[in-house]
Amino acid sequence: KVKTNVVKKNCNPEWCDEVSLSIKDLNDPIELTVYDKDTLGADDPMGTTEIDLKPYLEAARLRKELQELPNGCALKKVQPSGTNDLADESRILWENGRITQDMRLKLRNVESGEVLIQIEWVDIPGCKGLDPDF
Numbered sequence: 001k002v003k004t005n006v007v008k009k010n011c012n013p014e015w016c017d018e019v020s021l022s023i024k025d026l027n028d029p030i031e032l033t034v035y036d037k038d039t040l041g042a043d044d045p046m047g048t049t050e051i052d053l054k055p056y057l058e059a060a061r062l063r064k065e066l067q068e069l070p071n072g073c074a075l076k077k078v079q080p081s082g083t084n085d086l087a088d089e090s091r092i093l094w095e096n097g098r099i100t101q102d103m104r105l106k107l108r109n110v111e112s113g114e115v116l117i118q119i120e121w122v123d124i125p126g127c128k129g130l131d132p133d134f
Contacts, residue, residue: 006037020122026057032115034107047107049085049115056101059092060121061130063099071095087114 002021007013021030029050035043059075066075073094078101080086087104100120107113123129 008037022127023053026053029053032105032117034113034115045109047110047113049105049107051103051105051117051119052084053119055090056092056099056119056121057130059101060099063130066094066099067097069094075099 002019004015004017004019007015023030029052031048031050033048034046036046037043055076055078062075066073071094074091075094076092078084078086078090078092080088085105085108087106090101090103092099092101098120100118102118103116105115105117107115121130
């Protein structure tokens with residue numbers, strides 16, 4: 001679990017927080033829950049969404065072969081479907097030696113709401129990472 005900073009008195013909050021997560025099972029999506037901060041009592045959940053890592057990981061596993069690609073090259077386009085929470089097309093990009101994916105995710109269990117996120121895989125020395133030979 002990771003908790004971001006609280007954005008006060010804003011109906012359209014922007015967090016711009018950078019968080020690092022340790023991933024134990026690459027097949028499991030990351031669940032994201034947005035809460036309304038309450039002064040008294042428990043915080044109220046405002047919606048949930050899931051980050052499907054599989055399309056990103058497929059592209060990221062090829063990173064050693066991508067060194068010759070031009071910056072800004074789209075490695076993969078992921079379309080919204082019944083199996084993901086994407087609100088619109090998401091692109092996985094190769095840029096400056098990094099592979100990133102920007103996503104606009106619909107919040108579930110709420111009348112309306114979206115979250116914009118960017119994911120990037122970062123290898124940590126001593127961890128299994130994406131290398132299947134580790």
